[in-house]
Amino acid sequence: MTSTARARFTWLVVVIFAIGMAWVEAACVYYLRLLVGRLDPYQANPLPAHGVVDQVELVREAATLVMLLAIGMLAGLTWYSRLAYAAIAFGVWDIFYYVSLKVIYDWPRSLFDWDVLFLLPLPWWGPVLAPVCIALLMIVWGTLVSQHAVRAPDAAAMPMLWGLTGLGVVTALYVFMADSLHAARHGLDMTAVLPTDFKWSVFIVALALMAAPVANIAWNLRRKAIA
Numbered sequence: 028m029t030s031t032a033r034a035r036f037t038w039l040v041v042v043i044f045a046i047g048m049a050w051v052e053a054a055c056v057y058y059l060r061l062l063v064g065r066l067d068p069y070q071a072n073p074l075p076a077h078g079v080v081d082q083v084e085l086v087r088e089a090a091t092l093v094m095l096l097a098i099g100m101l102a103g104l105t106w107y108s109r110l111a112y113a114a115i116a117f118g119v120w121d122i123f124y125y126v127s128l129k130v131i132y133d134w135p136r137s138l139f140d141w142d143v144l145f146l147l148p149l150p151w152w153g154p155v156l157a158p159v160c161i162a163l164l165m166i167v168w169g170t171l172v173s174q175h176a177v178r179a180p181d182a183a184a185m186p187m188l189w190g191l192t193g194l195g196v197v198t199a200l201y202v203f204m205a206d207s208l209h210a211a212r213h214g215l216d217m218t219a220v221l222p223t224d225f226k227w228s229v230f231i232v233a234l235a236l237m238a239a240p241v242a243n244i245a246w247n248l249r250r251k252a253i254a
Contacts, residue, residue, distance in 0.1 A: 034174055037102050041112050045119035052091065052120070053127030059084065074218035079220040088147055090132060095120060108173055115169035118162035125155055130158055141222065144203060149211065151203035151224045153230075160234055161199065164241065171244045172197060188239050195236030202230045 028036070060066045063075050099113025128134050137143065138156035145151040201208070206222040209215075 031174075037112070038115065038173055041098055041102050041116050042119050045116045046123045047094075048094065048116075049120045049123035050127045052124050054129055055087065057128065063127075067134060067140075068143045069221065071204075071221065072219055073143060074146075075149065085146055088145060091120075103173070111169040111172035112164040115173065116127055118165035121158055121162035122126070122166075125159065133140050135147075141225075144246065149199075149204050149207040150208060150217055150220070152220075152225075153203050154225055157199075157225070157230055161237065164234065164238055168241045168244070171241065171248075173242075175248065188243055191236045191239040195233045195239070198233035198236065199230060202226050202233065 057066075060068065065073065065075070095115050095116045098116045099109045099111070102112035103109030127134060134140070135155045138159065139154045141152060142158075143150055143153050144153055144158055150212045202225070205226065206220045210217045210220045
């Protein structure tokens with residue numbers, strides 16, 4: 028098997044794993060939402076306390092991240108390709124999580140439906156379209172790196188590229204957790220917060236910053252093709 032064929036096969040295996048994991052995740056969330064009576068998470072008292080279930084859910088979310096990172100570590104041969112495959116797994120898992128929920132109980136009704144995206148370290152909120160955009164970006168970057176044998180950025184360019192990406196990630200996290208942070212600062216119950224306004228303009232800036240490595244790879248591939 029050539030290196031190109033092996034890379035394509037590995038990409039396919041990672042994608043299939045992520046799709047299967049997405050269904051398992053969606054099924055777990057469906058059961059939990061049935062348990063707490065929140066099939067549509069965007070309603071009053073969105074995260075009712077249920078004792079030990081809360082802690083189990085937090086650990087489950089952390090375990091999900093460990094599994095996605097682990098498949099990347101197994102799939103790649105270098106630290107850069109391992110990160111790329113982990114990004115592919117995360118992106119595919121995130122998108123197919125919503126596809127699976129749609130199949131299971133016809134939710135979300137649209138990409139603009141609000142969802143509780145994550146609970147660590149604080150509850151994240153946002154329209155479904157927002158995490159899907161980030162997931163698509165991760166898949167594109169991971170595919171470019173893993174399938175085109177793209178090397179890590181030069182030492183001179185790396186601080187700037189990852190600095191921009193890091194700033195984008197922090198900005199996106201702020202947008203997702205803005206309401207929870209506001210509640211925490213004022214001593215309010217974060218689990219009872221129901222956001223009403225998503226800062227799309229700030230999120231778009233964050234997404235553009237996170238796209239810096241993709242833009243750099245695309246530019247280098249174009250220069251290489253011309254040369």
